[in-house]
Amino acid sequence: MCPDQRLPLLTGKGLHAIICLMIRVVIDGEEQQLDKKKISIETLLKRFHINPETAVALRRGALLTEDEDLLEGDVCIIVRTIAEK
Amino acid sequence: MKCKKCGNKAAIKLRAHHISLCREDFLSFVLNRVQQTIKRYRLFAPKERMVVAVSGGKDSLALFDILQRLGYPVEGLHIDLGIDGFSQRARAAVEAFFAEREAPLHLCSLREDAGAGVSEIAATLKRPPCSLCGLMRRYIMNRFAWEKGFSALATGHNLDDEGAALLGNITSWQIGYLARQAPLLPPTHPRLVKKAKPLVLLAEREVLAYCILRALAYHEERCPHSKGATSRSHKEALNLLEYYSPGSKIRFYQNFLKNQGIFSTIESRGLQECSVCGFLTTRETCQFCTVLEQYKGVRTPVSHSEARKG
Numbered sequence: 366m367c368p369d370q371r372l373p374l375l376t377g378k379g380l381h382a383i384i385c386l387m388i389r390v391v392i393d394g395e396e397q398q399l400d401k402k403k404i405s406i407e408t409l410l411k412r413f414h415i416n417p418e419t420a421v422a423l424r425r426g427a428l429l430t431e432d433e434d435l436l437e438g439d440v441c442i443i444v445r446t447i448a449e450k
Numbered sequence: 451m452k453c454k455k456c457g458n459k460a461a462i463k464l465r466a467h468h469i470s471l472c473r474e475d476f477l478s479f480v481l482n483r484v485q486q487t488i489k490r491y492r493l494f495a496p497k498e499r500m501v502v503a504v505s506g507g508k509d510s511l512a513l514f515d516i517l518q519r520l521g522y523p524v525e526g527l528h529i530d531l532g533i534d535g536f537s538q539r540a541r542a543a544v545e546a547f548f549a550e551r552e553a554p555l556h557l558c559s560l561r562e563d564a565g566a567g568v569s570e571i572a573a574t575l576k577r578p579p580c581s582l583c584g585l586m587r588r589y590i591m592n593r594f595a596w597e598k599g600f601s602a603l604a605t606g607h608n609l610d611d612e613g614a615a616l617l618g619n620i621t622s623w624q625i626g627y628l629a630r631q632a633p634l635l636p637p638t639h640p641r642l643v644k645k646a647k648p649l650v651l652l653a654e655r656e657v658l659a660y661c662i663l664r665a666l667a668y669h670e671e672r673c674p675h676s677k678g679a680t681s682r683s684h685k686e687a688l689n690l691l692e693y694y695s696p697g698s699k700i701r702f703y704q705n706f707l708k709n710q711g712i713f714s715t716i717e718s719r720g721l722q723e724c725s726v727c728g729f730l731t732t733r734e735t736c737q738f739c740t741v742l743e744q745y746k747g748v749r750t751p752v753s754h755s756e757a758r759k760g
Binding site: 423427428444447 | 461
């Protein structure tokens with residue numbers, strides 16, 4: 366089931382647990398959650414229409430190459446060469 | 451993905467160079483690239499006294515860090531452009547950066563020199579702030595570098611900046627600009643210092659990755675006046691080419707430099723002293739003074755406050 370459908374039914378710790386299990390992506394300061402167990406950086410950038418020549422991806426402060434996968438619970442920050450905002 | 455040099459886990463893939471590198475090898479790659487640029491284009495000698503123009507953004511802070519690590523005796527110059535909020539935050543980032551490494555920083559303020567910030571002048575004169583900002587910054591940097599006896603002024607223009615400028619100059623066939631665009635602009639007058647761009651062979655993404663890996667606390671905010679800037683669409687166009695054909699940006703720029711001689715027959719206009727401030731110009735009154743006269747509405751000599759050592 367899509368977490369978006371479950372969210373209204375949950376509050377407090379339950380909601381927190383579901384969000385923590387999602388992949389969280391921060392782009393231009395805005396956080397988005399992905400309903401995926403695994404996604405590569407390459408696919409992630411394509412999904413958000415970001416040219417890989419204009420951005421770098423970070424997880425826990427470390428740079429990620431395009432072949433690396435994000436897993437549930439990961440927080441990924443995309444830093445663009447020119448911020449949109 | 452493994453580092454091509456040491457076999458450890460790679461931190462970044464550089465498609466233009468067909469390599470992936472780990473953190474340490476990427477940082478060495480950046481330093482070597484800048485050193486090669488300095489040598490190839492004869493930007494400056496090891497002990498030359500140079501000032502780096504630092505806006506607080508990633509490029510200028512990275513440039514300062516790199517030149518320091520390469521052993522050049524560099525000092526910084528920051529110009530507070532008087533853009534409400536944005537300029538204060540940029541200045542704070544610069545001051546923190548220099549305080550941390552105990553490096554010499556010079557501060558100039560457009561509000562103190564001209565009596566108003568870029569935003570107010572642009573709004574009053576109904577002119578685009580970006581063109582005003584560019585001409586005023588160039589004037590202050592040139593004048594400061596000469597008055598303080600520096601032999602070179604270094605700026606953080608990277609490959610994307612230069613590529614975008616080149617594309618813009620070609621699309622509008624600005625022959626004069628094409629003849630002058632180069633990593634090194636030699637002094638064309640005794641009262642001008644040479645201008646160097648040591649980051650021209652590094653893509654903007656490489657500079658960004660360098661800042662992140664070095665944990666340089668740069669000012670990330672976009673200038674409020676930069677919305678809709680044409681250089682942005684030129685950068686996007688070049689990066690699209692780069693995506694489909696890695697290495698396009700560097701080939702575009704380096705092959706232009708190789709063939710730049712075809713534009714060199716353009717005559718350079720003679721420099722003379724501005725009738726108001728006495729600094730160099732190609733006209734009777736320099737553009738800086740012209741703008742200030744228009745802004746103030748009266749023709750009075752410009753007083754330039756002494757830049758203070760921070």
